[in-house]
Amino acid sequence: MKNKNSRTDRRKFLTNSLKIGTVLAAGSGSVMAGKNSNHPNEEEKEKIKVLTTEGKVIEIDKPDDCKINPCEPPGPKEARQGIPGRKFVYVVDLSKCANARKCIEGCQKGHNLAPETEWLKVYLMKDNPEGSPYWFPRMCLHCDNPPCVKVCPVGATYKRQDNLVLIDNYRCIGCKFCIAACPYSVRVFNWEKPPETDVPKEKYSPETSVPTQIGTVSKCDFCADLARKGTLPYCVRSCPMGALYFGDANEDAVSNGTETLRFKQLIKDRSGYRYREELGTLPNTYYLPPVDRMFDYKDGLKNVPEEKRKIYDDIINSNDKTYIQ
Amino acid sequence: MNPENNTSNLIKEFVPSVEKPSTQWYAWVGVLTVFVLFGIFALIRQIQAGQIITGMRDNAVWGIYTANFVFFMGLSYAGALISCTLQLLRIQWGKPLLRIAELLTVSSLIVGAPFILFCLGRLDRIHYLFTLGRIQSPITWDVIAIVTDLVFCIAFLYFTHIRDFAKLRDYPNLNVAPWRKKMYRFLALDYKGTPLQKKYLHQAHDIMAAIIIPTAIIAYSLLSWLFGMSLRPGWHSTIFGPYFVITATYSGLALMIVIMWIYRKLRKLENYILNKHFNYLAFGLVIMTLFYGYFSFSEYITEWYNLTETNAKLLSKFFDFSQYAWLAFIHITLAIVIPVIVIGLPWFRSINSVTVVSALVVIGLWIKRYLIVVPTLETPFIPIQDVREDWVHYSPTWVELALTFAGIALMILIFVIASRIAPIIPVAEVEDKYDASKPILRFKTQGA
Numbered sequence: 001m002k003n004k005n006s007r008t009d010r011r012k013f014l015t016n017s018l019k020i021g022t023v024l025a026a027g028s029g030s031v032m033a034g035k036n037s038n039h040p041n042e043e044e045k046e047k048i049k050v051l052t053t054e055g056k057v058i059e060i061d062k063p064d065d066c067k068i069n070p071c072e073p074p075g076p077k078e079a080r081q082g083i084p085g086r087k088f089v090y091v092v093d094l095s096k097c098a099n100a101r102k103c104i105e106g107c108q109k110g111h112n113l114a115p116e117t118e119w120l121k122v123y124l125m126k127d128n129p130e131g132s133p134y135w136f137p138r139m140c141l142h143c144d145n146p147p148c149v150k151v152c153p154v155g156a157t158y159k160r161q162d163n164l165v166l167i168d169n170y171r172c173i174g175c176k177f178c179i180a181a182c183p184y185s186v187r188v189f190n191w192e193k194p195p196e197t198d199v200p201k202e203k204y205s206p207e208t209s210v211p212t213q214i215g216t217v218s219k220c221d222f223c224a225d226l227a228r229k230g231t232l233p234y235c236v237r238s239c240p241m242g243a244l245y246f247g248d249a250n251e252d253a254v255s256n257g258t259e260t261l262r263f264k265q266l267i268k269d270r271s272g273y274r275y276r277e278e279l280g281t282l283p284n285t286y287y288l289p290p291v292d293r294m295f296d297y298k299d300g301l302k303n304v305p306e307e308k309r310k311i312y313d314d315i316i317n318s319n320d321k322t323y324i325q
Numbered sequence: 326m327n328p329e330n331n332t333s334n335l336i337k338e339f340v341p342s343v344e345k346p347s348t349q350w351y352a353w354v355g356v357l358t359v360f361v362l363f364g365i366f367a368l369i370r371q372i373q374a375g376q377i378i379t380g381m382r383d384n385a386v387w388g389i390y391t392a393n394f395v396f397f398m399g400l401s402y403a404g405a406l407i408s409c410t411l412q413l414l415r416i417q418w419g420k421p422l423l424r425i426a427e428l429l430t431v432s433s434l435i436v437g438a439p440f441i442l443f444c445l446g447r448l449d450r451i452h453y454l455f456t457l458g459r460i461q462s463p464i465t466w467d468v469i470a471i472v473t474d475l476v477f478c479i480a481f482l483y484f485t486h487i488r489d490f491a492k493l494r495d496y497p498n499l500n501v502a503p504w505r506k507k508m509y510r511f512l513a514l515d516y517k518g519t520p521l522q523k524k525y526l527h528q529a530h531d532i533m534a535a536i537i538i539p540t541a542i543i544a545y546s547l548l549s550w551l552f553g554m555s556l557r558p559g560w561h562s563t564i565f566g567p568y569f570v571i572t573a574t575y576s577g578l579a580l581m582i583v584i585m586w587i588y589r590k591l592r593k594l595e596n597y598i599l600n601k602h603f604n605y606l607a608f609g610l611v612i613m614t615l616f617y618g619y620f621s622f623s624e625y626i627t628e629w630y631n632l633t634e635t636n637a638k639l640l641s642k643f644f645d646f647s648q649y650a651w652l653a654f655i656h657i658t659l660a661i662v663i664p665v666i667v668i669g670l671p672w673f674r675s676i677n678s679v680t681v682v683s684a685l686v687v688i689g690l691w692i693k694r695y696l697i698v699v700p701t702l703e704t705p706f707i708p709i710q711d712v713r714e715d716w717v718h719y720s721p722t723w724v725e726l727a728l729t730f731a732g733i734a735l736m737i738l739i740f741v742i743a744s745r746i747a748p749i750i751p752v753a754e755v756e757d758k759y760d761a762s763k764p765i766l767r768f769k770t771q772g773a
Contacts (some may be wrong), residue, residue, distance in 0.1 A: 014527055124710065150461055150554075151461075152462055152463070173445065173454065175446075176386040176387065177463075179383070180557070184708070185707050187383075189376070191376055192375055193375065215375055215376065215445075215446030238749050276706060289453070315708065
């Protein structure tokens with residue numbers, strides 16, 4: 001039943017895409033990577049010319065842009081409904097990450113975050129004493145069994161049918177229980193007044209998380225507003241290494257902006273795993289192990305200010321025996 | 326005068342304690358009020374500036390507010406357990422202690438419950454807890470449990486006051502302000518001591534006591550599940566419910582002894598709070614020490630034995646003197662070692678030493694609550710590599726300390742005022758003897 005629905009939705013979507021003249025290869029279903037965000041028509045005409053799959057040029061009524069790609073993100077109520085037929089997933093290729101920290105910058109700029117607030121963090125990890133350290137970008141894992149959503153006393157954070165876990169800043173009472181419950185330290189609290197924005201309070205949407213409010217919790221939202229438009233999140237777009245992939249499990253496609261890959265095949269071929277699978281949180285972010293690395297982890301240290309590099313000493317020198325003495 | 330022999334005119338002896346207070350009493354009220362007002366000022370500052378002025382940060386999102394919450398709620402549940410058990414088991418010697426235990430329950434509940442609210446970033450949306458509440462959340466469980474408990478405990482406290490209010494109302498030439506006479510008349514609910522009134526009131530006591538004991542246990546277990554339901558090391562433990570109930574009873578019993586000692590000294594109640602009370606409660610206290618030690622041991626030994634990665638990280642902090650080793654050491658000394666030595670062994674036992682030990686136990690158990698809340702929050706699964714190093718470790722700021730002291734002051738203030746409104750010894754209860762011919766449970770006689 002569910003499958004049927006998502007199929008009809010996709011068909012509707014395909015027809016819409018055709019109307020605005022985006023040529024899609026039949027059956028590829030690849031709508032990611034910003035392909036359908038470029039509307040070819042800017043004229044004020046009532047009619048537009050489009051190319052059909054048979055190669056004919058026809059003239060149709062100019063469609064309402066905002067119906068196909070919403071011009072404004074939905075308000076708190078509508079944002080509780082997921083985008084039908086979608087199952088968003090995220091893939092991080094650890095072999096490509098060199099701690100360039102561009103994803104963090106992109107995210108902060110896109111979400112209007114204070115310089116010290118990081119929704120996305122890049123950790124230096126080391127799995128065992130013999131292993132080599134590697135950089136580990138951590139966004140929200142958007143779990144299917146989210147510990148944070150379970151504990152929220154007012155339903156301010158919720159799980160949507162399209163896999164996303166979002167927060168309604170205008171419902172959050174700031175109890176911080178979700179921060180304590182999240183095993184991945186994903187959530188941050190707005191301790192201070194967030195930076196000014198030109199977005200009025202009435203235009204707030206949990207999909208954009210702008211403008212945020214003091215005394216509430218916020219976190220990575222997979223850029224739900226951009227996903228609704230069919231474009232990639234800020235972090236994926238800003239990664240110079242192409243280490244981050246975003247996509248839709250239903251379409252079985254993930255993209256880093258330059259290449260689009262089959263999601264299931266990618267996870268199979270590259271032994272993709274989910275961080276701390278044993279916790280049973282069923283994350284929707286997958287990691288590809290840091291094998292055949294393109295960079296030494298030390299290259300990444302250059303992007304951290306000299307005086308702050310000592311926080312990584314524990315990791316680099318750890319031999320896992322320190323606490324058994 | 327021994328209350329068990331001559332109790333006919335007991336109220337006469339306690340009337341001076343409710344009549345005009347001394348200047349010393351006013352001084353106490355003044356000092357405590359200053360503390361409370363300063364706490365309110367701190368709270369207003371926190372609401373104005375946001376929680377940035379507290380010591381809480383993204384890792385240690387909770388601090389001493391939560392520790393205080395757990396601590397005071399524990400005292401409250403203990404008070405309820407003690408008074409209701411004494412009531413329900415018809416323990417005659419326990420009667421003079423009933424009111425102290427009930428006041429302990431209500432005062433610590435009134436002080437403790439707001440502490441969890443101070444953790445809220447948006448106090449202006451507090452009504453969402455009721456209008457948008459989700460039953461899946463442990464916070465909602467707590468809201469329901471605490472509100473229920475508060476209603477029950479205040480009702481019980483009031484029920485046990487009714488007969489004393491009636492006595493004060495009927496006392497000739499009671500030298501108090503007219504409004505207080507009116508208040509006594511109103512609160513005594515026209516109680517005249519008729520057999521039927523007596524019977525109903527007694528039944529009400531029994532029913533409330535029987536309800537409050539399970540309510541207190543459930544409520545404190547629910548509170549422990551605020552932590553137990555999280556996946557974190559040090560919290561995610563099946564033992565947490567009973568462990569918290571034991572800890573609570575232990576801390577409440579210890580504070581009972583301290584309060585008994587203070588009132589005995591201040592009000593010269595040597596005829597009512599007897600040596601045997603200290604004797605019995607000290608015996609109870611050392612048993613609770615052993616229970617507590619046993620629970621603590623089983624909690625830590627299971628974490629330590631297999632030493633999973635995150636448990637190892639957490640436990641290593643309790644052995645690292647630059648981290649929490651000092652606090653852990655002080656906690657074990659105060660809450661386990663000293664009580665066993667001083668009360669468990671025969672050489673050091675005395676009323677004063679038992680009282681000092683009890684005070685130390687209360688402090689030790691507060692430290693324990695801090696050690697439950699903060700180190701775990703500072704030990705997430707993903708290592709903390711925050712850019713800001715001053716955000717890594719929690720330490721309370723003046724705002725949090727001011728509110729903590731305000732909480733303690735408010736609790737003392739409630740005692741100071743409540744024991745002016747009615748005698749601190751439940752006069753009517755002490756005058757009454759339990760009817761030995763009426764068993765606690767009525768069995769159906771089976772032939773023989």
